[in-house]
Amino acid sequence: MNLTFRLFLGLGLCLSAQAFAAPLTFDENAFREDVKTLASDPFGGRAPLSEGEQKTLDYLTQAFKSMGLKGAFNGEYLQPVPMAKITADQSMVLKVGELSFTPGEDFTARTQRVVPRVELSGSDMVFVGYGINAPEYGWNDYAGVEVRGKTVVLLVNDPGFATQDPRVFKGNAMTYYGRWTYKYEEAARQGAEAVFIVHEDAPAAYGWGVVKNSNTNTKFTLVDDNNNQSQVGVMGWLQYAAAKQILAASGQDIEALKAAAMAPGFKAVPLTVKADLTLNNHIERAESHNVAAILPGNKNADEAVVMHAHWDHLGQIEEEGKTIILNGAVDNATGVAGVLALARHYAALPEDKKPGRSIIFSAFTAEETGLIGAQYFAENPPLPTAKLVAFLNIDGMNVGEGVDYILRYGEGVSELEAMLQDAAKAQGRQVKPDPRPQNGLMFRSDHFALAKEGVPGLLFMSLGDTDPDYIAHKYHKGADDYSPDWPLGGVKQDLVLMEHILSRLANGNDWPKWLEASDFKKRRAKDGR
Structure with a gap:
């Protein structure tokens, strides 16, 4: 039985059972044209606040208009996202005692404070293990140490990954405490002036090249009423070799400190060396934009399911005197093309087949620089978050052949997992757990910003499971380009699966619940869900 026939047979069985609308017809030419255009050199890598x-x-606006869909923001397609564009001067030098380090090669440093300069002058340094304060796990790396105004050095990921012990945090599966975003947030709460995270490929889940490309060019941030002064002054990373030198200069062995940091009750270690760094910033204030269109429901129009993919990528970088455009074809032009494919499908349905609930088709800005567009949308949604049923998020599609499985990110998180299981079963596919739970993908894409507001989500991501070469040589690199040789069998089957879940949510009365105790569940409960 060929793949296409199996997909539509499985879908047909499911549709008849759920009384869904007509099956999705995949327009391969339209999908290819969307990806090819969005990932083309004239779009310049789709950096926020650029010509791209x-x-x-x-x-995207023209695409939604051509479908006859209305703008989701009171009739407008664009939601202005006020941001600061901060570019750190890469001529800086990090000095620690008698040591000097080169930006990009040994370390990275940036800030989200909207100030022209951040300066470390004779800054006291402290090694704080994993930099985690997690009462529910009985863990506080900051206990008994004062880091206010100081520079902290800490490890990436969390002790569960380090020990591979399922009794420690969540074992191999990264918790939010392992994410670099949390590290900076907690250090700010502790009053630290600067943070340097020690990079290692395995616990970080990516090589130094990703850190370099993501942190040495222009970055973006939302701006609070105090120009983000409550955040740490320096957000940095250290190559492992550089961190080893710094700790050795204080008479400390990095591997011994790593071993000690794995155990509960770890005590932070003040270092004898001091840090000096001048971070000069070029700052521009501007508005980026989220994009969204809405298909109004014909029964419960005030309730909505969101189908989403982030539109941005990393723009351009300079390497060895050459300009390299980071086109982000798989990540995430394919995701945006997938959203457009689903939008075309639903927009073309006759009125009596349109879903009962509204569907919002969205594409946010600045995901790659910290879920900024998603955060702004979550705080300023077109409908109250209590009215958002679920958030389905595509962040990279399988452009290869179809496979007999779909990946599940997270386990026992929400009832959406059961819906994923049903949709996969209808296609004769199995649900497989995230093969790299240590990477913390649950916390690295736009659905997480909505989860913080209580809206459950599903992540659809295929970046390395079908193409082992992708993470090593294409992810966040110049090689992530469109190819006319892509088979797209995986795209076809995954869009059919997504349409199954989307239709089930949009045509039913389900309000998927959070399963595990979490801040997300507490937030949803405040909305009466």
């Missing part, structure tokens, strides 16, 4: 952003906004 305007090209992207125009393309």
Whole structure:
């Protein structure tokens, strides 16, 4: 039985059972044209606040208009996202005692404070293990140490990954405490002035090249009423070799400190060396934009399911005197093309087949720089978050052949997992757990910003499971380009699966619940869900 026939047979069985609308017909030419255009050199890598952003906004707006869909923001397609564009001068030098380190090669440093300069001058340094304060796990790396105004050095990921002990945090599966975003947030709460995270490939889940490309060019941030002064002054990373030198200069062995940091009750270690760094910033204030269209429901229009993919990528970088465009074809032009494919499907349905609930088709800005567009949307949604049923998020599609499985990110998190299981079963596929739970993908894409507001989500991501070469040589690199040789069998089957779940949510009365105790569950409960 060929793949296409199996997919539509499985879908047909499911549709008849659920009384869904007509099956999705995949328009391969339209999908290819969307990806090819969005990932083309003229779009410049789709960096926020660039010419590439305007090209992207125009393309998506016109696409939604051509489908007859209305703008989701009171009739407008664009939601302004006020941001600061901060570019750190890469001529900086990090000095620690008698040691000097080169930006990009040994360390990275940036800030989200909207100030022209951040300066470390004779800054006291402290090694704080994993930099975690987690009462529910009985863990506090900051206990008994004062880091206010100081520079902290800490490890990436969490002790569960380090020990591989399922009784420690969540074992191999990263918790939010392992994410670099949390490390900076907690250090700010502790009053630290600067943070340097020690990079290692395995616990970080990516090589130094990703850190370098993501942190040595222009970054973006939302701006609070105090120009983000409550955040740490320096957000940095250290190559393992550089961190080893710094700790050795204080008479400390990095491997011995790593071993000690794995155990509960670890005590932070003040270092004898001091840090000096001048971070000069070029700052521009501007508005980026989220894009969203809405298909109004014909029964419960005030309730909505969100189908989403982030539109941005990393723009351009300079390497060895050459300009390299990071086109982000798989990550995430394919995701945006997938959203457009689903939007075309639903927009083309006759009125009596339109779903009962509304569907919002969205593409946010600045995911790659910290879920900024998603955070702004979550705090300023077109409908109250209590009215958002679920958030389905595509962050990279399988452009290869179809496979007999779908990946599940997280386990025992929400009832959406059961819906994923049902949709996969209808296609004769199995649900497989995330093969790299240590990477913390649950916390690295736009659905997480909505989860913080209580909206459950599903992540659909295929970046390395079907192409082992992708993470090593294409992810966040110049090689992530469109190819006319992509088979797209995986795209077809996954869009059919997503349509199954989307239709079930949009045509039913389900309010998927959070399963495990979490801040997300508590937040949803406040909305009466």
